[in-house]
Amino acid sequence: MKFFADTAEIAxxxxxxxxxxxxxxxxxxxxxxxxxxxxxxxxxxxxxxxSGPVSAEVVALDHExxxxxxxxxxxxxDNVCIKVPLTIDGLKTCKALTSEGTMVNxxxxxxxxxxxxxxxxGASFISPFVGxxxxxxxxxxxxxxxxxxxxxxxxxxTEILVASVRxxxxxxxxxxxGADVMxxxxxxxxxxxxxxxxxxxxxxxxxxxxKTGQSI
Ligand code: E4P
Numbered sequence: 001m002k003f004f005a006d007t008a009e010i011a012x013x014x015x016x017x018x019x020x021x022x023x024x025x026x027x028x029x030x031x032x033x034x035x036x037x038x039x040x041x042x043x044x045x046x047x048x049x050x051s052g053p054v055s056a057e058v059v060a061l062d063h064e065x066x067x068x069x070x071x072x073x074x075x076x077x078d079n080v081c082i083k084v085p086l087t088i089d090g091l092k093t094c095k096a097l098t099s100e101g102t103m104v105n106x107x108x109x110x111x112x113x114x115x116x117x118x119x120x121x122g123a124s125f126i127s128p129f130v131g132x133x134x135x136x137x138x139x140x141x142x143x144x145x146x147x148x149x150x151x152x153x154x155x156x157x158t159e160i161l162v163a164s165v166r167x168x169x170x171x172x173x174x175x176x177x178g179a180d181v182m183x184x185x186x187x188x189x190x191x192x193x194x195x196x197x198x199x200x201x202x203x204x205x206x207x208x209x210x211k212t213g214q215s216i
Contacts, residue, residue: 007025094123162182170182
């Protein structure tokens with residue numbers, strides 16, 4: 001399973017990249033606004049930190065506008081992945097861009113039928129938002145299972161990118177289902193390393209090692 005960081009904060013991305021476990025980055029207009037940085041500039045900087053896909057989202061709602069924005073965004077770097085919303089115009093744009101060999105992440109997916117449409121449009125990634133799904137009383141992980149089943153039924157190559165991940169159980173469940181990628185805030189990714197028994201074990205070993213009076 002690939003791990004993408006869902007952030008536009010440079011320091012956090014560098015920190016995760018240093019672990020060697022970061023496979024890409026996703027941003028959205030809210031995350032860009034939170035960073036307080038220029039969209040193009042910060043996206044260029046992120047593309048220089050990871051060689052994996054970096055999702056940059058269009059804000060136009062019509063196909064022509066999306067194509068115009070995508071043209072600007074894909075010039076930033078070879079690893080830019082154009083993010084489009086799951087609308088008719090978004091999928092028209094997805095089809096056009098992927099036919100030309102540009103990576104596309106179809107975002108704001110909330111149903112398995114929407115995911116089926118994105119795969120038919122040739123999406124590189126489909127982003128079902130599990131956290132927002134759960135927030136509204138639906139079962140986000142059931143959505144991931146349904147998409148996995150449908151994609152496997154037809155051999156679609158579109159990668160399932162589990163988005164709106166809020167905690168480690170989302171990561172665990174997504175991995176058990178066989179999602180291809182998950183994108184999460186850096187705090188959630190860092191939390192995966194932690195276990196109280198690991199910390200306790202280190203503490204005990206170090207205490208015993210100190211009694212030996214040895215050094216390595
Ligand atoms: C995905 O690409 C989105 O940026 C993100 O996962 C949305 O998460 P949120 O629901 O926590 O805003």
